[in-house]
Amino acid sequence: MSARHRSSDPPTLLVIAKEPVPGRVKTRLTPPYTPRQAAALAGAALADTLHTVLKAPARRRVLVLDGAAGPWLPPGIDIVPxxxxxxxxxxxxxxAHCDRGPALLIGMDTPQLTAELIAGAAGDGPDAWFGPAADGGFWALGFADPARAGALVRGVPMSTDRTGAMQRRRLVEAGLSVIDLPVLRDVDTAADAAAVAACCLPGSRFAATLNSLAAAGW
Incomplete structure (x- = not known):
């Protein structure tokens, strides 16, 4: 049976994230920012991402969290550890938390993400979706049949400038049809933060947090 799905099948949307605790997140932002400021930026990016996910069509919305929930968590999101x-x-x-239907996983580092981009990613036809990141990683990965994810993700070296290319090659070599999503820039460094904030939608928590730090002289 084909792994392809109908466009009428909304995906399960997965956000994989860390609790924004100072010293545990966005450590490459320090310096110039303090660990507390870096965590504030991480929390704002995560909140923007989750609110965007709430605006996109979905069968279920799940936060796959390392840590505990905080005030940045809006209602309507399930949490699994x-x-x-x-x-x-x-x-x-x-x-593995997706019992049926397509699933799309995204990270917490792209607060410029829009609901329209998520909705377009879950269109009709492909076996997989791949969202490349500007640093050579990936910001999104999706499967029409999420049961295939384990074998196709485990063993891919992460956090290198070739991670994205290696992951995409895994998909193609497995015979999956792949839709490539637009390249997005992750927030890792202060330069990334400034560039991403400039791309965020009006009302972005991430851009507002960054601007408040700039106004304070950081």
């Missing part, structure tokens, strides 16, 4: 292991193991395990 991340599994132990490397990032490849944690991504693979996230898809």
């Amino acid at each position: 991340q599994e132990a292991g490397g990032l490849d193991e944690r991504i693979a395990a996230a898809f």
Whole structure:
């Protein structure tokens, strides 16, 4: 049976994230920002991402979280804990929470993401979706049949400038038809933060947080 799905099948949307605790998130933002400021930016990026997910069509919306929920969590999002292991193991395990239908996983580092982009990603036809990141990683990964995710994600080296290329090659070599999503820039460094904030929608929590830090002299 084909893994393709109908456009009428809304996806399960998965957001994989860390609790924005100072010293545990966005450590490459320090310096110039303090660990508390970096965590504030991470929390704002996560809140923007979750509110965007709420605006996109979905069968279910799930936050796959390392840590505990905080005030940045809006209602309407289910929470499941991340599994132990490397990032490849944690991504693979996230898809195991999808009981049926297509699933799209995104990270917390692209607050410029729009609901329209998510909706377009879950269109009719392909076996997989792949969202490349400007740093060589990926910001989104989706499967029409999420049961295939484990074998296709586990073992891919993460956090390198070739991670995205290796992950996409896995999909193609498995015979999956792949839709490529637009390249987005992750927030990792202060330069990334400034560039991403400029692309965020009006009312973005991330841009407002960054602007408040700039106004304070940071």
